[in-house]
Amino acid sequence: MSIRFNFGGDEHIFGEVSEEMSLTSFFTGLSMTNAVRTAGIRGVTEICPANASFQIRFDPDIVRPQDLLSELKSMEEAASKAAPVLKTRIIELPVFFQDPWTRETCLRFRERHQDPSSTDLEYSARINGYATVEEFIAAYSGQPWFVSMVGFVAGLPFLYQMVERKKQIQAPKYLRPRTDTPKLTIGHGGCFAAIYSVRGAGGYQMYGITPAPIYDPTRKVRYLADDMCLFKPGDIVKFKAIGRDEYDATLEEIEANQWQPTIRECTFSLTDFNSDIYGTNAKLMELINGR
């Protein structure tokens, strides 16, 4: 494995770990960005891990671009040999699948969709080989997801499900992007889930909605008082499928600022995961279920 380095103009270095998505590539990118952060290199202003790549921004008046590139290259071997172990957290997020709001939006933009005669959920269940929407939702919420990148807009997580490749859920983006997506929609495009942190345009298939704010620029939501964005790259997320009653009850608690998501510290080992995916996931999920 060799990272493809590239200058992005005179202020960025881009490192592509691999063209295709995999947890191994994500881990290498994360090890690299963690190493750069630890090294505290003068002139580095932004350290951004992404799905299978990463980006470092720097001030070329402080650090010479070629020097920084050499330094990054010298970290590559250590990063690829680093034990792929991550101290992180698992966060449980309630999701109301098949909710009326994404459904209404989905019907409003039907002519921009691959299959105008079915809903996003029906279409995605079918092309992924699930007999019913319920089975599809069970697969979606049954195994945890890695936050492999945060971005596009403030606080929006890209999530990659922790299952083997043949079980990865894949779906194309809308043929033409929608001009509207409800805030806190759970969407899916390519092999990634995303949670829309703000209302706006979007092209991902829409499956459900979470009552839990994930970005609060006013920092009034109690669990977003310190960090206005809930998610960080490396977080593990487990969706918990809820119905209308629990959605309404949770929303009421959130409005009273009484609610917070279940979050547990955990350690993730990619080696353990690769040797026993579902056993590793089960142990992680016990942390939030055995409360």
Add this chain to the structure above:
Amino acid sequence: MAAKVISPGLSTSVQDLGRPGHYHVGIPEGGGMDRFATRIANLLVGNDPGAAVLEATFMGPELEFTQSAVIAVTGGELPPKLNGEERPTWESFPVKTGDRLSFGFLKGGARAYLAISGGIDVPVVLGSRSTYILGALGGHQGRTLKAGDELPIGEGSGKAGLSLPANLRRVWNSPAELRMLPGMYWHRITEAAGNRFFEETWKVAPEADRIGYRFRGGTPLEFVEREQPFGAGSDPSNIVDACYPYGSVQVPSGTEPIVLHRDAVSGGGYMMLGVVISADMDLIAQLQPHTPARFVAVTLEDALAARAEQRAALARAEGYLAG
């Protein structure tokens, strides 16, 4: 101690020199799109160069002052009028309680910067007063101005009559030449498509804002054929979602290049052909829709030389104003 917004203009927001350090959670640095104009506007009214100013796009706001102050307008040629009487740009002048500031029609460039002595004193969020509109963060209530808004102004002590001579301002050529370092996913397009990209003259599309500038009028790109990598998506312009550099040139479906600016979306799934150099970011801020523009390939050494030149030009202007 405030400026009242009588009418907001087309898209006017509070900006300073931005909030780097949060791009990894999708919050862009923001700040005045034309950094040179932002700094000079502040220096003309005796502010720190990073004080908060108003950035007005294509059309100016109308304001009423409830205190005396010294103000200056820089950037695009958007002539200020005080109580209906035209005042020069790039020059500080006094205003007093009850005065009304309005603007004539835009004569050149695209964005004007209004600095008020004392600076616009909205709360600092994540180290900056800049408005990040998409994320409803910072600035005045996280949004562009509306009629009826009252902008708090800090304490200042500027001198009227200070001006920056024309030979110390930046000159814009037509067609605009945007210098770009090819790279990133350049290998995804054919050699012929790459040559054509630089030979053709493009035009700024109406979709041109703080997030990015779209260009039209060139030939769609031809991609090198490949089987799309797992997770990338089916269009040949798709990649596994990655970070987008400021100034990066993405070409969704290979048709219309988009250059990301200060409020960039921080990442996504479109291939990038390269990145416009830091020295030409201010220039983009001053392009109106329909302006002809060309992309010019440069090396990293060229980019660093242009950056040094731009710093020297800023130092000359700052030196002149420091007297």
